[in-house]
Amino acid sequence: MWIYEKKLQFPIRIKNPNPKMATLIISQYGGPDGELAASLRYLSQRYIMPIPEGKGLLTDIGTEELAHFEMVGTMVYQLMKGASDEEIKASGAGPYFTDHGRGVYPTSAAGNPFTAAYIQSKGDPIADLNEDLAAEQKARSTYEWLLRMADDPDVIEPLKFLRQREVVHYQRFGELLMKVQDYVESKKYF
Amino acid sequence: MTVNDRARLLDEIRILEFMAVELNLYLDNNPNDHKAIRDYNSFTKQLMAVKDEYQRRYGPLSNFGTALSQSPWAWLNDPWPWELD
């Protein structure tokens, strides 16, 4: 069971529309290293975790990623909302607008729709946690590329918060991997 | 001004909840850290109190039986989180 909380994890109040930026940030909504992929990955991998720490951490980070999914969707929504058709046309956001108007759709910045092929659930906790470490690093670099293309503090602050969360998740997954490795080793010899 | 009051309470909730999330993830890997559990419980108590105050004034933050509703059905009160939260 999940319970929705009617608030963002980090406040987002974007005053100036920027349709082009919306169609770049959308990649963290439905792109290869985005928040939807992250959430789906951890919430699917948790079933076969052999120790309670693993079941807990994957459930909890998978849940936090859903809050990030909502933050990214909010940024896209607010960046598109006040933009006129003319501004959208001039900004180069026309291809996205053609397919989705001012709506929020899980796609990559390059236009590939979301697919479960972005994630793996291998039935092997060591393999899965190694994937998770790489996934957090890839999400971190995506936020860094986005930060290089952003110039509005209303956009930069939430992106920096999201980038920092990837660093923390990476740290926690690294600690968990060592625990799971110890557990698997102990099973081999006793 | 009530809009500012609402935003201020929401920010307080966010800060306390952030502490709880951080400690929660840490405790998932360190379930025997009693000092961290004390901190977690202390932030959680403060968070529950601020949430209670917020919900009494502005309506439920969560539904499905986790908070009482005013009449009419206060879950639908604007704004939703994506509307300039």
Ligand SMILES: [Fe+2]
């Ligand atoms: Fe993450």
